[in-house]
Every structure is written in structure tokens, then in C-alpha cells.
Amino acid sequence: MMKVHITGTGLFTPTESVSNEELVAAFNSYVENFNAENADDIENGSVEALAPSSVEFIEKASGIKSRFVMNKSGIIDPATMCPRLPERSNDEPSILAEMAVAATHEAMQQAGLESSDIDAVLVACSNLQRAYPAIAVEVQELLGIDGFGFDMNVACSSATFGIQTAYDMIRSGSAGRVLVVNPEICTGHLNFRDRDSHFIFGDVCTAIILEGEDVAGAGRGFEILDTRLITKFSNNIRNNFGFLNRTAPETVGAKDKLFVQEGRKVFREVVPMVAELIEQHLNDNNLQADNLRRMWLHQANRGMNDLIAKKVLGREPSEEEQPTVLDEYANTSSAGSIIAFHKHKADFDPGELGVICSFGAGYSAGSVIVRRLG
Numbered sequence: 001m002m003k004v005h006i007t008g009t010g011l012f013t014p015t016e017s018v019s020n021e022e023l024v025a026a027f028n029s030y031v032e033n034f035n036a037e038n039a040d041d042i043e044n045g046s047v048e049a050l051a052p053s054s055v056e057f058i059e060k061a062s063g064i065k066s067r068f069v070m071n072k073s074g075i076i077d078p079a080t081m082c083p084r085l086p087e088r089s090n091d092e093p094s095i096l097a098e099m100a101v102a103a104t105h106e107a108m109q110q111a112g113l114e115s116s117d118i119d120a121v122l123v124a125c126s127n128l129q130r131a132y133p134a135i136a137v138e139v140q141e142l143l144g145i146d147g148f149g150f151d152m153n154v155a156c157s158s159a160t161f162g163i164q165t166a167y168d169m170i171r172s173g174s175a176g177r178v179l180v181v182n183p184e185i186c187t188g189h190l191n192f193r194d195r196d197s198h199f200i201f202g203d204v205c206t207a208i209i210l211e212g213e214d215v216a217g218a219g220r221g222f223e224i225l226d227t228r229l230i231t232k233f234s235n236n237i238r239n240n241f242g243f244l245n246r247t248a249p250e251t252v253g254a255k256d257k258l259f260v261q262e263g264r265k266v267f268r269e270v271v272p273m274v275a276e277l278i279e280q281h282l283n284d285n286n287l288q289a290d291n292l293r294r295m296w297l298h299q300a301n302r303g304m305n306d307l308i309a310k311k312v313l314g315r316e317p318s319e320e321e322q323p324t325v326l327d328e329y330a331n332t333s334s335a336g337s338i339i340a341f342h343k344h345k346a347d348f349d350p351g352e353l354g355v356i357c358s359f360g361a362g363y364s365a366g367s368v369i370v371r372r373l374g
Contacts, residue, residue, distance in 0.1 A: 002171045003213040006163075006370065007221035008111030009342040010207035012103040012183075013329075016072040020055045020065055020199065027198055028052040029078040051195060058199040063302025067202030067330030069187050070095070081192035083185070083203075096129045097138040099205035100181040104143060107179070107207040111221070118209070119175040121149035124162030125182050126333040126361075127189055128153060131243065139181060147175065155237070156298055156360025157229075158182060158334035163208060163356070163368050164227040170212045177215060180208045182335040189239055191258040200300075201259070202330035206338035222345070222370040225353075228281040229366045232273065236262040237361035267304055274359045275311035281355075281367045289313050291353050292321070294344065298358040299326035299336030308357075334358065350374035 031050040041047035058064060069075060074084035085095060093101070100123060108114065121143075123136040128151055136149030154161040159182045166178035186201030210224070240256040251257075282289060289312050297305045302324060309317035323344040325336070332339065337358045348354070352372045359365035 004167050004170045004224045005211050005213060005216045005221040006208060007211050007216055008107040008209040010103040010106030011339060011342050012099050012205040014068045014070050014203050017066050017068045018072055018075055020058050022076050023199055024053050024055055026076040026078050030081060030193060053195050063327055064199055064330045065327045068204060070185055070203045075192060083187045093142055094129050094138060096135050096183040097142055099183040100139045101142050103181060103205040103207035104179060107209045111209045115143045115145050118145045118177045118179050119147040120178045121145060122162045122166060122180045123151045124158035124180055124334060125184050126155045126158060154364050155362060156333045157358045157364035157366045159338050160356060160358045160366025160368055161229055164229055166210045167224055167227055170210060177211045182206045182338060184333045184335045186333050189259050200331050202332050204329060204332040204335045206335040208338060219374045221373060223373055225369040225371055226285050227368050230277055232363045234363045236265045270359055270363060271304055271307050274365050275308050277365050277367050278312050278355055278357055285369060292355060293352040294354040295322050296337050296340040296356045300331045348372035
């Protein structure tokens with residue numbers, strides 16, 4: 001069976017960022033205005049007063065300190081509290097495709113490839129800008145790639161599910177080189193007026209290039225040793241926005257049309273599921289946790305990642321073994337584990353092993369075991 005290599009990764013980071021201090025200032029201003037406007041109803045008990053947020057609360061709950069965003073002014077305006085991204089004409093590149101192209105240029109440069117070398121494009125992300133035409137086909141057109149492309153959505157696990165899809169296509173012979181891109185404007189589906197989640201997400205795009213060994217050549221990049229995917233249905237992370245919303249206009253603006261979660265339940269249920277996935281995946285490949293140089297985990301919550309790594313390793317992980325990028329980027333959904341891989345893979349020596357692992361809504365989780373080639 002054809003061996004598959006990851007030969008290039010790319011990262012597009014927005015130019016604007018929002019600190020916890022700025023986010024808290026906007027949120028607390030909104031809270032003060034709401035409580036003042038509803039003072040009488042709050043006093044008689046018909047409306048519940050809103051509680052302020054704090055930098056300390058955010059960092060203790062998540063480990064997040066800032067996030068990159070596609071639009072800052074709308075997010076930190078207490079009267080708006082939503083990114084403002086004007087619609088583009090159908091003749092202009094869509095914003096997700098534009099982000100994908102930027103990330104892809106770096107990945108192609110790293111892999112030493114041109115657009116004409118790539119056979120397929122997968123856009124794998126948590127939120128797609130439109131139903132059709134596929135963003136992947138638009139990216140393909142903008143880059144001048146022959147072949148085919150399609151979109152896929154497995155929420156925060158989209159990147160690892162996309163990697164396995166590309167891996168399977170290359171091994172079956174339907175493509176020689178595949179581009180997987182993960183454009184995430186997570187701030188677009190975040191309720192910035194919800195104290196429990198207003199700090200969670202940021203925006204970014206990552207790109208990964210996979211090649212069969214017959215075209216990549218021996219010794220290039222990271223060899224994918226094996227992949228493993230699991231899903232288990234849960235309502236604890238959900239977003240009910242969709243094309244049928246207009247058929248029930250009375251609930252179009254309801255809170256569940258944005259990101260909602262039962263955070264404590266997610267933590268309690270996902271941590272053991274992901275730790276068991278990695279442990280079983282390693283065991284099935286005759287590997288032990290001690291064989292791993294690094295785990296590049298989904299960047300959702302620092303406490304969650306620390307506990308997963310501790311369960312897998314049987315001890316407290318070091319920062320080198322389980323690097324964190326969410327302090328700077330926040331949760332970027334499918335892109336998080338790929339940001340970590342992109343930024344923390346250059347120091348690997350030939351033969352060293354690592355695991356790329358993402359997990360999220362569904363529940364879904366994906367594990368990719370990789371080995372650095374010489």
C-alpha cells in the first residue's frame with residue numbers, strides 16, 4: 001500500500017487581534033447597559049441581571065489570553081459585539097477562499113510544489129460560508145489546480161478527518177497529491193454576549209499538503225503511519241443555524257443559532273474519550289506513549305489538553321511534549337492542532353514520532369500518527 005507523506009503546512013493569521021482586556025471591557029459595558037435598561041424588571045424578578053466577565057475568569061477557565069480576528073471593531077463595540085464582514089459580489093473571491101489561498105502558498109513553498117502538481121483540494125472546516133458552489137472548488141479555481149475539490153464539515157475534528165480522507169485517496173490511487181485547507185472564521189458563530197463562551201474563539205486558516213511517496217520521494221516530510229477516527233452523537237456542543245431556519249421565523253434569532261455548549265459535560269465526557277482513542281491507536285500500532293516526542297492536540301482548553309496528555313503519558317506533560325498555541329490564537333476549531341503542528345515540528349529528528357489529534361462537536365475525534373523522515 002502506498003505510503004503517504006505530509007510535506008508542507010501553511011498558516012494564515014489575520015492582522016487584527018483582541019486581548020482579553022479588550023474583550024472584557026466590551027462585554028462588561030454591554031452588561032452595564034443591559035442591567036441599567038432592565039433595572040425595573042430585574043428588581044421585580046422577571047429578568048435576570050447579567051454578571052460581568054473578567055480577565056482572571058477567562059484565563060483560569062481556558063488558558064486563552066488573546067485571539068486573532070478578521071474584524072476587531074465590530075467585536076469590541078458593545079452595541080454590535082459581532083465581526084463586521086461586508087458581503088462580496090459573486091465576482092470577488094469569497095473570504096474563506098481568500099484565507100485558504102494565503103495559507104496554501106506557504107504550504108506549497110514548504111513542499112516545493114506548484115499548483116499544477118496538486119490533484120485535489122479539500123476544504124475541511126467547522127463553518128462553510130455557503131452551501132454551494134463548494135469553497136474547495138473556488139480555491140481550486142483561484143490557485144489554478146486541475147482535478148477536483150469538495151467541502152467537508154466535522155466541526156473541530158475537520159482537519160484530521162480531512163487528513164484521513166486525503167490519505168485514503170492517495171493510497172487508493174485516486175490522487176497523488178492532496179491539499180487540505182481549514183479556513184475558520186469562528187468569531188462569526190460566537191455569541192459575544194454569552195459570559196460562559198464569549199472568549200472562546202479566534203479566526204485563522206491552516207493548510208496541509210499530502211503526497212504519495214511515489215511522487216514525494218523517500219525521506220521528505222512526515223510519514224503518516226496510521227489514522228483513526230471516531231464519532232459519538234452528543235448535543236453538548238451544537239449550532240442549529242441552517243437553511244431551514246427561515247421556515248420557522250419565530251426562532252430565527254434564538255441563541256441556539258450560534259455556538260452553544262454544556263462546557264462541564266464536554267470536559268467530563270471528551271477527555272476520557274480522546275485519551276482512550278490515542279492510547280488504543282498507539283497500542284494497535286505496537287507503540288507506547290513513551291515512543292512519542294510530541295502530541296499536537298486540538299487547541300480548545302488548556303486544562304482539557306493537560307489532562308488528556310497526562311492520561312496518555314501517565315504523568316504531567318511538558319510544554320515540549322504538548323505545545324500550546326491557544327493562549328495566542330484561542331480556539332480556532334479545526335485549525336488548532338494544525339497550528340500547533342505547523343509551529344512545533346521543525347525540531348524533529350528523523351525517526352521521531354508524534355500524534356496530531358483533534359476533537360469536538362459530534363462528538364468527533366481524529367488521531368494521526370506521524371514519523372519524521374530523514
